[in-house]
Amino acid sequence: MEHALPPLARLEAREQGAHLHPVDRALILLRLAERAMPETSATEALPLLPLAERDRRLLIHRRATFGDRMPCLAECPSCGATQEFELSAAEILTGLDEPRPEEILETDGWLVRVRALRSADLAAAAREKTPERAAAVLVAQAIAEARGPDGETSNRLPDHVWPLIEARVAEREAAAEISLGLACPACGAGWTAGFDIGAHFWTEVxxxxxxxxxxxxxxxxxxGWSEEALLTMPASRRRAYLELARVT
Known part of the structure; x- marks a missing residue:
């Protein structure tokens, strides 16, 4: 089910997320869009949604709020020219994969259960001071359980096992990302860019x-009307009154 962010919720989102990390802003938008939905019983569980599911919901609510077409800008990494283009929320939703289920990796007698990354994992990685440490935190967060050759649960993987887990986590998450194939009309260069629906939706809101x-x-x-009266007024009527105010 899709819910548009009403005008008052857009103002709330701007106030609440003004000084927060993009991960938190995406969750604010999702919480405000879903807080009136009867099937949403625990908004505090939103940070634990797989990122693919979080992005799917954000796309749905963004489409309900601003329509299907999403104006975008991208800078060519080769010549620096700015490219303007549009995306379709419906088309992106059609191409999205389902969140990846947990899987068990086996190597050298180790059994490692890997799960999809969540917003809470991104928040933990964002606290690290280097990209290398942030990447390591994400891999550690994705490990739901690890058992050694003796069958005992362990919180520390041997060094030779870690690269396999790291590569598999990166592969799983890359499959869940929204990637765009772009071409520069100025110089003809082509490149692949990620699309962050949370950041895009936030900029529009x-x-x-x-x-x-x-x-x-x-x-x-x-x-002399109140803020509440104006924000609950249909947008078309508010614009009509605004035009009237400008000409009188």
Whole structure:
């Protein structure tokens, strides 16, 4: 089920996430979109959603809020030219894979159970000071359980086992990412870029919240109406009153 972010929720999102990490901002958008959904019983579980499921829900709510077409910008890594293009939320949703189930990897007598990464794992990695440490944290977070040759659970893998687990986690997560094949119209270079729906949705919500604040301020000054009355008003009527305020 899809839920659009109503105007008041867009302002809430901007206020709550202004100084937060992008991982937290994506969860704020998801929580605000789903808080009125009857099937959502525990919003505090959202950080534990597989990233593929989180992104799927964000795409659905973004489409409900702003429509299917998503205007995008990308900078060519070869010549630096800015490219403008549009994506379809529906098309991306069609191509998304289901979250990968847990799997067990076996090597040198070790059995390692690997799960999909979650927002909580990204938050833990974001606290590290180097990319190498952040990558290591993500791999460690993805290990649900490890048993040594003696059958006992262990919290520490031997050095020779670690590269296999690291490569498999990277492979699993790459399959869940949204990747775009782009070509530069200026120089002809081609490249692959990732698409972060959380960051994209946040940018649109932040810009729309600024527009809403400007409209509310203008109409409140002109007609004396409250913020709540203006934000619950249909957007088309609010724009009509705004045009009236500008010409009178």
């Amino acid at each position: 932040e810009a729309d919240a600024r527009r809403l604040l400007s409209e509310v301020a203008a109409l409140a000054e002109r007609f």
